[in-house]
Amino acid sequence: MVNPVLLIAVPLGLAFAIPLFAFFWRPAAKYIPPAALVFNLVVSILLLAQVLENPLIVSIGGWQPPFCIILVAGPLGVLFSAIIALVGLLVSVYALDYIKEGPAEKYNMLFLLLLTGATGVVLTGDIFNLFVFFEILCISSYALVAYLRDKAGIESAIKYLIQGAVGSSLLLIGIGLLYGLFGTLNMADIAQNIKSVSPVSVFVPMVLIIAGLGVEAAIFPLNAWLPDAHSSAPSSISAILSGIAIEVGLYAVARVIFTIFGASSILLFLSLLGILTLLIGEMCAFSQNNIKRMLAYSSIGQIGLILFALAIATSYGVTGGLFQMISHTLSKALLFLAAGYMIYQAGSMEMSALEGLGKKMPLTCLAFTIGAFSLVGLPPFIGFPSKFLIVQSALAAKETFFSVLIGLALLGTVIEGAYFFRVVQVLYFKGEETNTPRKDAPVTALIPMFIFVVLSIVVGIYPKLVTDVLNSAASELINRLDYIRNILG
């Protein structure tokens, strides 16, 4: 039996050890993150087979919950940690050649710690521990956004840091109120006792916690930092921020709403907020001329769609939301990775500089196109089954409210299609014929992109590959009584 704590302890230890390794052999620093993530991927996959039947609860320090911190390795957490490890691994391979300037040793440490924080957030069963890992995730991303130390990076990092710090203060106040009310920090224990206190006094900590986590999850009024931060970070970091950080934030929001509070009263509000986020994100993306800002706004749109799907709160809807998270992670990471070398080649992020790039770097542009098609939701890519599932579940909910909202969501998808096709058109059909030699991205970048493409096609054709896992993950989220029983016995 593998202990899920290894998923956190081993990468953490390796990250601490990077200066030691680099002291003896300088280039070691950049090979440690891929090694640690391979380990995580293998452990996650081993665990995944195991936890599908029975979730694994491990205590840290050897006491009984709620007196110690526990890790809950259910299908949801392990699925997320597998995805974090997979995407992180591919991006770290990409970064081997991509990160040339700056203190690379520090980049590698921060990168590995960011992913460790994300893994901790999805595995922990203790609300304060969630806060701590959330801070690991946030603080390392502040530093990484500023990694290039140019004007845009520093300015975005400052904005991100201020908003993030306010968010985490709100989160901490909420946790303090919960501790005052229930005298415990274990999520299952709080969930068990939540009905013993009047709903009014629970409502305030709930709003504070959701608002605090919502900053990182980029839910509508709290997402002003996102386009700046995601567009001025190095592209490998943008891929991680867009592909993993905001998804993990959304996971935390879902975990808090479904498991701890079991709140059905604010789900309608959240679904409305989701659609608002979606429409605003897509419309802003449509008006962008800077390709990375466009991708960042499109992440906001996708987050809105996922939030909407989760807020339907039927097992169908939550499955669809989780599926959309995976498809967004794979497609958006692919898009940012491809965009990184396209920008490198074109020398600018402006759309006009990308004209005719499809002939100069055919493989990279093909990868970008596939990522774009997948995100829009065209078959046979992974975006199609996930969006289809969301539409199906919204219609199956048999409420006119959701049907109207899903109509708006489809409108958002149309806008999304419009701007992505514009980019594809610029790449392939604009610009005069020049005889510049072909110069594609290096092999370390092409291999991760190729794997992303293969994954999105394979899962797009056989969605059955993931739906079983997703179903049990969704039922873990919805059946909070099972969760409580598993932990407290």
Next chain:
Amino acid sequence: MRRAVTIILLIILALGISRSLAKIPFGAHKTKVGKYYINEGIEETGATNIVTSVVLNYRGFDTLGEITVLFIAAIGLGAVLTTNVKGETRKIQPASLVLYTGCRLLFPLILVFGTYIFIHGHLTPGGGFQGGAIIASGFLLIYLGCRERRINRVASNLIESLGGLTFVLIGLLGLVFGSYFLLNFLPKGTANTLLSAGIIPIIYIAIGFKVGSELTSIIDNLIEES
């Protein structure tokens, strides 16, 4: 306009929180978890300072995260502030003789005091973070008094990473000996003696070194750049 909106927002926040606070009477609360730690803490962990036993044993995983956060801040600060170009060396005005001598006199005393604080973390108020902060304040004093002195960055990086590694390895040893991460696998000893509480003093010493060198390197980076 901006002020008015802000004030209205804050009033809403205050009203909302006060609704919730009314349910948390001040000073009359003994929580389930807290009571358990106070009643069982000495028996189970061997540390007479219950806060320490919570910080390092019952909730040791939080502390692992916490030193990681500080580690990230130190690295991030280095990443943001290091420049490849060597700037012109600034003219350093030497400190006055009183300051110079005073700092040199106080420095070893501060180091000893900091070390005392983190070694006795399981017995008296204090611990690795507090001791580390005191040690870093000693180095800050040296930066003020003996202005041309600099710490050895390589050494401080190595101490940082060794301190963190010690914590993780002790945790993993617990996994090896008793199948729980961060299990207190060493003998607990008699309470109220220096050699008690199993792994707690060892971890606190590692944290003391790590926090001391991290805060010092943060100070060093900020001084270098300003």
Next chain:
Amino acid sequence: MSFLNSYIYYIGAFGLILVGFYIILVKHNLIKVIVGLGILDTGVNLFLISVGYITKGTAPIFSRPGIDSEYMVDPVPQALVLTAIVIGVAVLALALSLAIRLYQHYGTLNLRKIREQRW
């Protein structure tokens, strides 16, 4: 007066929190905003500590054998505050380093004047 007596710490804590929010939302100077973040952190920490307070409380340390544990305050919030303080220090240090760089790039710390990035 009894109300003040029993809730003075909460009032102080939330006073600090509100002052911190006000500074962050209204001020334009980055250093002032960072100071606001510091005040906000202090307020949150004070609040966490007061949640665990017990009237006539003593520190939860058994400094000599046979000490009465009746009035010992809750140790958990103290442990949480230790973590929260360290996290706050980390954020403030990073914010200050970014402020130094920002000043080198723009020659000003006024957030109103630093507007490269737009919606």
